Amino acid sequence: MNLNLRLKIGLTILAIFTLGSVFLPYFTDVDPSAQGTYYRRLPMSREHLLGTNTLGQDIFWFLVFAVRNSLILGVGVSSCTVVISVIVGLSAGLIGGIYDRIVMVVTDSFIAIPSFPILIVLGTLVRGRTNFWLLGLILVVFGWAWTARTVRSMALSIREREFISTARFSGTSTLGIILKEVFPYVYAYIVVGFINSILFVINTEASLAVIGLSKVEIPTLGSIIFWALNYSAMFVGQYTWIVAPVVATVLLFLGLFLTSTGYNELFAARRGHS
Amino acid sequence: MSLIQYLVGKIVTYLLVLCIGITITFSLPRFMPGDPIDGYLAQIMTQAGQRMSPQAMEELRQSLSELYCLKGSLLSQYFGYMKRVFLTFDFGPSLSSFPRPVSEFIANALPWTLGLLGTSTLIAWTLGNLIGLLAGFFHNNRIATALEVIGVVIYPIPYYIIALVLILLFAYVWQIFPLSTTIRPGPLTFEKMKTIFHNSFLPGLTLVLAGFGWNILGMKALAYATKEEDFVTYARLKQVPPRTIMVSYVFRNGILPQVTALALSIGMIFNGALLTEILFSYPGLGLLMRTAVGAGDYNMLYGTITMSIVAVATAALVIDLLYPLFDPRIRYR
Numbered sequence: 374m375n376l377n378l379r380l381k382i383g384l385t386i387l388a389i390f391t392l393g394s395v396f397l398p399y400f401t402d403v404d405p406s407a408q409g410t411y412y413r414r415l416p417m418s419r420e421h422l423l424g425t426n427t428l429g430q431d432i433f434w435f436l437v438f439a440v441r442n443s444l445i446l447g448v449g450v451s452s453c454t455v456v457i458s459v460i461v462g463l464s465a466g467l468i469g470g471i472y473d474r475i476v477m478v479v480t481d482s483f484i485a486i487p488s489f490p491i492l493i494v495l496g497t498l499v500r501g502r503t504n505f506w507l508l509g510l511i512l513v514v515f516g517w518a519w520t521a522r523t524v525r526s527m528a529l530s531i532r533e534r535e536f537i538s539t540a541r542f543s544g545t546s547t548l549g550i551i552l553k554e555v556f557p558y559v560y561a562y563i564v565v566g567f568i569n570s571i572l573f574v575i576n577t578e579a580s581l582a583v584i585g586l587s588k589v590e591i592p593t594l595g596s597i598i599f600w601a602l603n604y605s606a607m608f609v610g611q612y613t614w615i616v617a618p619v620v621a622t623v624l625l626f627l628g629l630f631l632t633s634t635g636y637n638e639l640f641a642a643r644r645g646h647s
Numbered sequence: 648m649s650l651i652q653y654l655v656g657k658i659v660t661y662l663l664v665l666c667i668g669i670t671i672t673f674s675l676p677r678f679m680p681g682d683p684i685d686g687y688l689a690q691i692m693t694q695a696g697q698r699m700s701p702q703a704m705e706e707l708r709q710s711l712s713e714l715y716c717l718k719g720s721l722l723s724q725y726f727g728y729m730k731r732v733f734l735t736f737d738f739g740p741s742l743s744s745f746p747r748p749v750s751e752f753i754a755n756a757l758p759w760t761l762g763l764l765g766t767s768t769l770i771a772w773t774l775g776n777l778i779g780l781l782a783g784f785f786h787n788n789r790i791a792t793a794l795e796v797i798g799v800v801i802y803p804i805p806y807y808i809i810a811l812v813l814i815l816l817f818a819y820v821w822q823i824f825p826l827s828t829t830i831r832p833g834p835l836t837f838e839k840m841k842t843i844f845h846n847s848f849l850p851g852l853t854l855v856l857a858g859f860g861w862n863i864l865g866m867k868a869l870a871y872a873t874k875e876e877d878f879v880t881y882a883r884l885k886q887v888p889p890r891t892i893m894v895s896y897v898f899r900n901g902i903l904p905q906v907t908a909l910a911l912s913i914g915m916i917f918n919g920a921l922l923t924e925i926l927f928s929y930p931g932l933g934l935l936m937r938t939a940v941g942a943g944d945y946n947m948l949y950g951t952i953t954m955s956i957v958a959v960a961t962a963a964l965v966i967d968l969l970y971p972l973f974d975p976r977i978r979y980r
Contacts, residue, residue: 481660481664482663482664485963486671487955490951490956494948580805580807584925615811622804626804
């Protein structure tokens with residue numbers, strides 16, 4: 374499979390999703406999660422591209438807002454996790470010693486501990502008071518470890534390279550070395566980690582929402598499926614209600630994944646030449 | 648690093664992971680706004696307020712705070728909790744089906760989860776690595792590329808989507824498998840084993856599909872990289888048969904990072920298994936957790952969570968302890 378092909382497909386999908394979820398909401402003034410806005414169970418038509426559901430919501434607009442909210446949550450949470458993982462990973466790799474060992478045990482624990490059961494408990498404890506951003510905060514706590522691990526192993530491998538010593542002997546400060554010499558190397562891994570983190574966040578929130586343990590009133594890629602399952606969309610023949618979010622999720626995840634691997638290999642190839 | 652050093656290191660890490668995990672579960676209700684006991688009592692009041700005397704309420708409050716170890720200083724609470732988890736495995740009685748202890752429910756559910764998870768992970772890992780090896784070794788072959796594309800497409804799809812699609816296809820459109828699990832209790836006969844297999848097929852398939860894409864991609868990359876190493880070129884020039892090169896040279900080396908990666912990702916796989924169980928109503932830990940949430944059964948919830956952390960950490964430890972079997976460098980040094 375051609376590397377650039379992967380990146381091209383991935384970026385195209387992501388661009389469509391991003392543009393669509395940024396600009397489309399300006400074309401409607403109806404709250405998609407309000408119930409009983411339209412007649413129930415209308416078939417697909419030009420007015421309702423995917424029909425309306427049992428709750429009297431327009432499936433297409435609900436889906437648009439679902440994609441938008443999931444993307445916002447994913448990008449917001451991942452921006453925070455990336456900062457944490459870079460700080461933790463770089464410091465562990467560059468400082469080393471006892472500090473590195475302690476940090477790595479904590480990181481490995483966060484990777485090893487199954488986060489889903491803990492999220493289920495948190496969902497129960499704050500039930501009724503669940504705030505979308507509180508959920509985001511919890512996802513930050515469980516999302517930083519993988520990227521921190523990759524960044525740290527990268528930092529370890531460059532620490533001993535000659536150009537670092539050259540920079541140090543020519544009088545560059547530690548901060549300068551990190552910013553000017555180490556960062557350009559780790560940068561690609563940070564981008565890949567960022568995209569993977571978006572995948573993780575959207576997936577986890579959607580998983581919780583599908584079983585009704587997230588804030589299901591807010592449209593997300595998971596809550597739309599939760600409502601469809603709750604109102605037995607398949608049995609009353611409302612296929613679009615469940616098939617559309619499934620297709621959208623698969624496409625979005627594929628887009629994110631192709632972008633992340635495509636970018637990774639593009640960067641690996643570029644590094645190989647220079 | 649000698650073998651003993653390796654084993655001791657792994658066991659120490661295991662204990663640390665357990666401690667951190669248990670500490671997180673311990674501190675969860677304490678960081679949350681509001682008192683879970685008050686919430687729970689209020690819930691009971693609305694359900695059975697008429698039938699409970701104030702004295703019984705107070706007794707319930709006492710026993711609840713004892714169960715959550717909310718008595719005494721934070722430190723003594725902490726050690727009390729640790730003791731219950733590590734020494735006695737006692738999580739108190741289930742609150743929704745009262746005198747039966749939580750540990751009994753967990754003991755019933757755990758074999759289902761472990762059976763489903765163990766079988767499907769083994770299949771996904773073996774199958775994925777084989778496909779990945781072929782795709783990496785014959786990377787110019789068209790079929791190999793097609794296999795890799797399958798891996799790329801399946802890997803990022805989340806568990807719940809795969810579960811939904813399988814339910815739609817095989818339990819709804821083409822009704823050959825049940826929508827949700829129904830297994831009657833009773834002695835293990837041939838008939839019952841058939842029912843179990845029939846009911847476990849779709850959840851198992853979900854876990855295999857969700858797990859093996861990752862193995863294909865990992866092994867493909869490793870096999871492709873190893874194939875270009877000097878010692879493989881040397882073997883090729885020495886006219887070692889290609890099949891021997893693939894199995895004894897490329898596979899033997901590529902399998903090592905895959906074992907380590909499996910140990911690291913077992914937590915992720917477990918998360919997916921819980922969700923799959925809930926979606927298929929499969930009688931394992933995941934479903935137990937979901938019913939506990941629905942019934943507000945905090946004892947059950949804490950029991951199942953603690954148990955899942957222990958189970959995942961132990962599974963990772965077992966894989967780590969098996970690692971020297973694959974890697975002679977650790978055994979003989």
